[in-house]
Amino acid sequence: MEKIGDNVFLLVLISMGGVCLLIVLFVLVFARYQGRLLRQQERLHAERMKHQQELLEVLIQSQEEERRRIGRDLHDEVGNALSNLRLTVDVFSARVPTADAMVAFTRDCKQTIDRVIKDVRAISHDLSPVTLELLGLEEAIAEQAETISRSGKIKAHFENQAGQCVNRLSDNQALACYRVLCELLTNTVRHAGASEINILFSDDGNHFSIRYHDNGKGLLQNNSSKGMGMQNIESRLSAIHAIFELSAVNAGYFSMEIKLPHALLTGKI
Numbered sequence: 001m002e003k004i005g006d007n008v009f010l011l012v013l014i015s016m017g018g019v020c021l022l023i024v025l026f027v028l029v030f031a032r033y034q035g036r037l038l039r040q041q042e043r044l045h046a047e048r049m050k051h052q053q054e055l056l057e058v059l060i061q062s063q064e065e066e067r068r069r070i071g072r073d074l075h076d077e078v079g080n081a082l083s084n085l086r087l088t089v090d091v092f093s094a095r096v097p098t099a100d101a102m103v104a105f106t107r108d109c110k111q112t113i114d115r116v117i118k119d120v121r122a123i124s125h126d127l128s129p130v131t132l133e134l135l136g137l138e139e140a141i142a143e144q145a146e147t148i149s150r151s152g153k154i155k156a157h158f159e160n161q162a163g164q165c166v167n168r169l170s171d172n173q174a175l176a177c178y179r180v181l182c183e184l185l186t187n188t189v190r191h192a193g194a195s196e197i198n199i200l201f202s203d204d205g206n207h208f209s210i211r212y213h214d215n216g217k218g219l220l221q222n223n224s225s226k227g228m229g230m231q232n233i234e235s236r237l238s239a240i241h242a243i244f245e246l247s248a249v250n251a252g253y254f255s256m257e258i259k260l261p262h263a264l265l266t267g268k269i
Contacts, residue, residue, distance in 0.1 A: 077119040085112040129178060137174040138166050141181055141199060148197065154189060155196050162203040168265040169208070176236045177210060177258065183233055184212050184256065192216025192254060208265060210258040218254050240264070 088108050132140035138160050145156035160166060169177065181199065188194050194216030202209045237244050237258060244258045 077115075081112050081116045081119065085109060085116075088112065132174065132178050136167060137169060137178055138201070140178055144182065144185060145197070145199060148185060148189065154194060156185070156199070157197065158199045160201040162201040162208055165203040165208050165262075165265070166201055168262075169260070170265070173240045173242075173260065173265070176240045176242070180233050180236050180258065181210070181212065188214045188216055188254070192218075194253075205262075207259040207261055209260075211255070212258075213253065213255045215253045218252055 088105065129140055131143050142158050145158040148154055148156040185197065188197055192214055194214040196215050198211075198213045200211040200213075202211065233244075240260070241264055242258055242260045244256055247255045247257070
């Protein structure tokens with residue numbers, strides 16, 4: 001009996017040792033898993049921070065590029081027009097005025113002034129779209145589509161199936177969507193070789209959506225996938241917490257869908 005008791009006691013000790021070993025192994029495995037999970041979370045956080053930093057840098061670069069463009073427009077268009085006007089005045093003042101010379105001088109001055117006014121209005125419109133401010137996003141995009149269609153090269157169609165939902169966008173959201181669509185329109189006109197553009201506003205009850213589609217070369221062929229344009233679009237949409245999806249970018253057409261959840265729509269109808 002004493003021998004059996006010793007064997008039982010030995011088995012109990014072995015069992016307890018095994019249990020303790022399993023507990024130690026479990027703790028070690030759990031600690032290793034937690035460490036790996038923590039490192040993965042830190043890596044994901046670092047990647048997100050890096051991505052946000054890249055978007056911020058793209059936004060700053062786009063703002064600087066916009067300032068340079070405005071400076072070039074003022075110098076090349078307005079500056080040259082005013083210089084020509086000054087030259088016209090100098091030439092006229094050096095001559096003995098006649099009736100015909102006065103008529104020609106007046107005509108040239110009026111043409112130059114009209115050109116300056118047109119250029120200044122165009123620059124002002126780019127800086128702060130008047131139609132968007134006064135009439136809203138729907139009318140502003142309709143105006144852009146009509147302007148492109150009048151060129152005769154591309155037919156641009158726009159339809160609003162979202163009803164009054166579009167008016168729930170805040171001013172910042174409407175401006176961001178307007179800039180993004182203008183960027184897409186510019187890319188299509190300059191690079192895509194498309195003949196048709198379709199823009200659709202819709203509302204599925206949970207999201208306000210914008211669908212942009214053209215029948216051009218697609219995103220990859222016109223080499224915009226890594227360009228400043230697409231990065232600028234992503235930074236603008238990220239700023240208003242919108243989500244977007246590209247589809248069939250390499251299939252002979254380009255399509256993008258932008259969605260804003262109703263919970264983020266802060267404007268008033």
